[in-house]
Amino acid sequence: MDTMGRHVIAELWGCDFDKLNDLKFIEKVMVEAALEAGAEIREVAFHKFAPQGVSGVVIISESHLTIHSFPEHGYASIDVYTCGHRIDPQVAANYIIEKLGATTVEAVQVPRGMGPVRVEHVQPFKPKMKVKAV
């Protein structure tokens, strides 16, 4: 298998408290995001923290999606890493961003498995959305 991969790192701000604190909702969104991108799901593991917050991962044949939510800050940290050329991680990232209703998104894409670690800008999810340059 080719080691080539693409890793989208995205910081989502301005998300709704209740969505970010709902394990079932977040798990559903993450699974759907993987499927939306055409990934094959292998393992799903989510955890609810007290008093608030959810962490979870969807392991896919093509690598993984992760999320850590901080409802009290309206913040979710997401990673979508896909190996190979077939799946576009940005498709899954955009799905998550939309479902969580983020108002501000900061994102970069990191090529993986292709030598030195470099960082690339990613396209904004929506023109109206504020995507800060790195």
Added chain:
Amino acid sequence: MDTMGRHVIAELWGCDFDKLNDLKFIEKVMVEAALEAGAEIREVAFHKFAPQGVSGVVIISESHLTIHSFPEHGYASIDVYTCGHRIDPQVAANYIIEKLGATTVEAVQVPRGMGPVRVEHVQPFKPKMKVKAV
């Protein structure tokens, strides 16, 4: 909870085929790496691929550790993301690098939850180890 986090992205090359293809070994190393850094483990999920390769995640109270191995290329892609100031992700990353016997490591550290996504160099694991600049 503070959103501040540190995310080490590391590319490990020159690792041993058998180690990279051994799910139990890799799971043990990843769990031990989390504990070595002082993290609190919440969920563990690993998957073995055919004909080779292992993917897995350790969800910790402080975020996550992930790995994807490509034994046929001697390559493992690892992420260690820790929230808060108490845990140093580099400690866990170094533990994994050592146990997998990587001969070349490329790594960067990405601050999370602190605004625009930036990328920082990380210190080499060992002076003798080749860590390529980004």
